[in-house]
Amino acid sequence: MIKEAVVETIQQVEYAIENGADRVELCDHLHVGGTTPSIGMVEIATEICKANDVEIAVMIRPRGGDFVYSLYDFEIMQRDIKAIKSFDIDYFVFGCLTDDNTLNEWQMKTLKQLASPIPVVCHMAFDEIHLEGQVKALHKLIELGFSRLLTHGGPADTNIFDNLNQLGKLVVNSGGKIEIMPGGGLTKSNVQELITAFPFQEVHGTKIV
Numbered sequence: 001m002i003k004e005a006v007v008e009t010i011q012q013v014e015y016a017i018e019n020g021a022d023r024v025e026l027c028d029h030l031h032v033g034g035t036t037p038s039i040g041m042v043e044i045a046t047e048i049c050k051a052n053d054v055e056i057a058v059m060i061r062p063r064g065g066d067f068v069y070s071l072y073d074f075e076i077m078q079r080d081i082k083a084i085k086s087f088d089i090d091y092f093v094f095g096c097l098t099d100d101n102t103l104n105e106w107q108m109k110t111l112k113q114l115a116s117p118i119p120v121v122c123h124m125a126f127d128e129i130h131l132e133g134q135v136k137a138l139h140k141l142i143e144l145g146f147s148r149l150l151t152h153g154g155p156a157d158t159n160i161f162d163n164l165n166q167l168g169k170l171v172v173n174s175g176g177k178i179e180i181m182p183g184g185g186l187t188k189s190n191v192q193e194l195i196t197a198f199p200f201q202e203v204h205g206t207k208i209v
């Protein structure tokens with residue numbers, strides 16, 4: 001099982017590595033759900049991770065709030081990807097929606113192509129898509145070539161253990177073509193309970209280690 005620790009400081013990067021994280025997701029401003037970290041932070045964190053054989057995923061999100069991005073927001077995201085691509089990171093993490101909370105396929109495709117050959121991950125913006133539209137959105141992510149989906153399986157204010165049916169449905173519909181990684185409310189003390197209920201290959205959280 002791969003444990004992905006969410007971090008926003010170098011101290012947290014070091015703590016995560018020391019306590020057995022297999023991957024870190026690097027963000028800034030976790031109090032708003034995470035935004036794009038600074039160039040200096042990405043460079044130093046990547047050096048530390050590579051020295052310790054730990055993977056690093058970098059969040060691309062220009063601001064807190066919703067996941068409906070203006071042309072300026074989107075331009076910022078593209079420029080951040082171009083700048084951060086020069087470092088030896090393992091994944092980019094982002095999610096873009098339309099005004100009616102469906103996947104913004106054009107923005108997702110554009111960012112995916114720009115990030116290539118670095119693999120890309122869709123984050124919990126996915127959880128704001130209406131439940132009945134999530135399988136269709138999942139298939140679109142597969143079609144676009146996304147490696148992984150980070151999801152809570154339901155709205156952010158729900159208990160992840162109450163969302164196991166939806167998480168399982170996503171795993172079944174993934175057909176093994178995209179990794180489904182649960183997150184949101186997972187800690188080192190309850191993750192084993194989740195794995196016992198459903199054998200996820202990867203888990204995600206700020207307190208996962």
